[in-house]
Amino acid sequence: MTTEDAPKSRMARDVELLWGLDSPPRRRGPKPRLSREVVIRAALDVADAEGIEAVSMQRVSKELGYTTMSLYRHVDSKEDLLVLMLDAAMEGAPPGPRADGDWRAGLEEWCHSVLELYRHRSWVVRVAFSGPPGGPNGLRWMEAGLRELVGSGLDVGEAVQMLMLLSAALRENVRLETEMADAARTTGNTLTEVERDYSRGLRRVVTEEEFPTIALMLHEQVLEPQPTAQATERAGEPTHELDFGIRRVLDGIESYVRARGTTGGA
Amino acid sequence: MTTEDAPKSRMARDVELLWGLDSPPRRRGPKPRLSREVVIRAALDVADAEGIEAVSMQRVSKELGYTTMSLYRHVDSKEDLLVLMLDAAMEGAPPGPRADGDWRAGLEEWCHSVLELYRHRSWVVRVAFSGPPGGPNGLRWMEAGLRELVGSGLDVGEAVQMLMLLSAALRENVRLETEMADAARTTGNTLTEVERDYSRGLRRVVTEEEFPTIALMLHEQVLEPQPTAQATERAGEPTHELDFGIRRVLDGIESYVRARGTTGGA
DNA sequence: CTGATAAGTGTATTCAATACACAGTTCTAG
């Protein structure tokens, strides 16, 4: 009944961690020269510069000119540090509400902002766990996305569901992009060559009989970059095949909301 | 010009690895007592029983009664072993073509089969890298999904795009499910309690002003399980809120294909 | 002023991946 109340689950603990609700205010002892914020920042810098694999407690502490163990005064474990990094990485502001109330445009904008952020910090999408958002930054992005979705006419539960689906698609897409880009950099090839190599590999094992549709895909060179498709899009935002998927999802929402409005709805 | 032809990218290498196109046939030397297949199987068993974290080279070799280093005769690295495990984990057969040609039903079926598989082997969705499918099993699943998508009227490129989107959503959803379930098991709470804890944590930091939509979500108890919603669905397949998202995606495809049929398309 | 307490250090432990040299086995060439 003292400290043994109920072992908080990870996600609940993370919320407290991310809002600094843990760690009681200090009274005695030397003033800390390090701080949680500084540690997180240093870890971010390492991740930005050399990827998430480069982030070790030793590396981060070295970066700061302290010993490895000093970090443990400010974060309980490396896992906690990662959780903190993930929220901190989402620092930028998501797009605000649109004047015209166009939820489709708003959501596309939101998706593109997320993509931009993920592309700028591609290590974020490689961290496996990343539960539901719990920190100030993560929640801010969630709020912005949910706002648009609810604006479409979905109820909140439906909106949450669609937000998860969209986020998953964005994450995964950037993860694949990044993997390709890494493969290219590592092997010293261009992206096109990497894709061609992969296709060529598949062609060796994909038979018309067992994998007719994949064979068709290889035949139509879907994996190789389509110069036409990219050139057709306007030049501003980085527009990709992914936009096709996003638009289909928006179509799906639109047709659902419309049908419900007609039939039974709120 | 001898062995230094072009450093194959990961994905291209993986295809060869997964189809056993590496490792030339052996001529001399003692007959291997171990084999790649046996190693993979043992690794799968460990992962199934104790999760992916439990899979170490030492653990797998111990399982087989061999030394750690013996494994390296059969796989080049742990990473290769993981790639092999991932494909091997997808062994079950995806649903075959439907007699009635109903692509919507076919895709829902496909999604549910994938979900079943992922839920049965939830460690699969925790492995971060898992590039595009390259092995026999992964390609079989891909083929089945693509087949239905192309059946809807999408062209192959569009189908690939939508398959990626759907897969990402399924993966991510199971990942979250699993995380919740783990949190519950670890803390000895029920799933409901874990969700309530998380909501309670959020309520402490989410203000009406800064996060109006999330506040609404908390107010409507979206995160707590809705007994009504689940009871409404038929009892057969495990049906979740996720099905809502899947259906919207199918709606989106349907309306797109229909519109294109009317307007310009092939 | 003085002792409890906290910050950062140093050292040691544990665990994982994997490089490398070796011993024993089996196939092939002469």
Next chain:
DNA sequence: CTAGAACTGTGTATTGAATACACTTATCAG
């Protein structure tokens, strides 16, 4: 039929990471 080449599994050592624990020293509360 036999010598050695080539290959299997073993033993040992190295490296890198996370983190426990004991220690020194700086503060501040009483």
